[in-house]
Amino acid sequence: MQKPYIYNLDELAALNKIPHQFGSPVACILADGDLLSRIVHPGAMPSFFNLMIVIKGAVHYAIKNHDIELKAHDLFVIPPYESFKIKAHSEDVQCFHHLLEKNYSDELVAKNSQLTDAANLDVLNSYPIFHLSENMFNEIHDLLLNINRTIGNNHLYKQELINLQTQGMQLYMAELMAGVDVDTHVQRHKDRILKLFFHLATRHFKRERQIQFYADQLNISPTYLSRVVKELTGNTIYSFLSHFLYNEICIQLRTTEKSISDIAFDLNFPDQSALTNFFKSRANMTPLAYRKG
Numbered sequence: 487m488q489k490p491y492i493y494n495l496d497e498l499a500a501l502n503k504i505p506h507q508f509g510s511p512v513a514c515i516l517a518d519g520d521l522l523s524r525i526v527h528p529g530a531m532p533s534f535f536n537l538m539i540v541i542k543g544a545v546h547y548a549i550k551n552h553d554i555e556l557k558a559h560d561l562f563v564i565p566p567y568e569s570f571k572i573k574a575h576s577e578d579v580q581c582f583h584h585l586l587e588k589n590y591s592d593e594l595v596a597k598n599s600q601l602t603d604a605a606n607l608d609v610l611n612s613y614p615i616f617h618l619s620e621n622m623f624n625e626i627h628d629l630l631l632n633i634n635r636t637i638g639n640n641h642l643y644k645q646e647l648i649n650l651q652t653q654g655m656q657l658y659m660a661e662l663m664a665g666v667d668v669d670t671h672v673q674r675h676k677d678r679i680l681k682l683f684f685h686l687a688t689r690h691f692k693r694e695r696q697i698q699f700y701a702d703q704l705n706i707s708p709t710y711l712s713r714v715v716k717e718l719t720g721n722t723i724y725s726f727l728s729h730f731l732y733n734e735i736c737i738q739l740r741t742t743e744k745s746i747s748d749i750a751f752d753l754n755f756p757d758q759s760a761l762t763n764f765f766k767s768r769a770n771m772t773p774l775a776y777r778k779g
Contacts, residue, residue: 491529511590514634535586536564543579561616582630691730
């Protein structure tokens with residue numbers, strides 16, 4: 487008997503012209519009834535996870551001998567290598583689909599000690615439907631929306647952002663399956679945001695000192711980024727950027743013969759006077775006095 491044909495995410499995306507795909511391992515699609523009705527599957531079994539949350543309306547799936555009916559705020563995952571078909575849906579249905587190749591998912595799990603062992607994903611073989619609370623639905627919806635946006639935009643650290651956001655989604659799923667309170671995930675997610683902010687800040691503080699720049703790179707709001715940094719460190723984003731900047735000025739004054747004007751230009755100050763005022767407010771002396779001292 488002929489084996490069912492296994493198809494990957496690349497094949498599905500190419501056949502259906504799916505735009506929100508990142509390379510071969512990840513896609514995040516906002517689907518309505520029209521898309522669900524006309525999407526073509528290039529084989530019998532997908533090689534990827536299909537995680538979906540229903541935003542509104544309802545959709546009815548058939549998987550093996552199981553009938554799965556999903557309604558608004560339901561979350562469901564079709565595991566890899568599982569044949570399925572859509573039997574029916576409401577006219578107003580709208581849902582997010584996060585498609586994730588199994589190999590890529592396994593790599594992220596292996597690299598993150600905080601993720602539940604991948605064997606726990608066997609729970610998905612019983613086809614559980616997760617009925618999300620309003621708060622949980624909003625958090626997962628926002629995370630998928632951010633993944634969708636990240637894929638669609640050009641970011642300097644696009645791969646890192648997608649890895650971070652995908653791991654966030656994996657943590658949500660691990661906790662849903664284990665019954666762990668979501669607050670533990672929220673804390674870990676904030677820790678990752680802080681680490682990535684520091685990584686970005688140490689690379690870009692010489693030219694970029696607006697919170698909006700770092701929030702855009704992380705694909706979150708400036709208000710949320712500011713709140714996370716303040717909550718976890720007790721200091722503001724501006725205080726960290728100022729600290730990096732002050733240290734850099736000290737280093738250049740001690741180790742180079744650059745003029746104050748040249749240092750100001752290198753560090754993106756409007757002029758020499760602005761750098762001098764900034765430095766005096768922290769060192770209680772002028773840059774020239776510091777250099778001579």
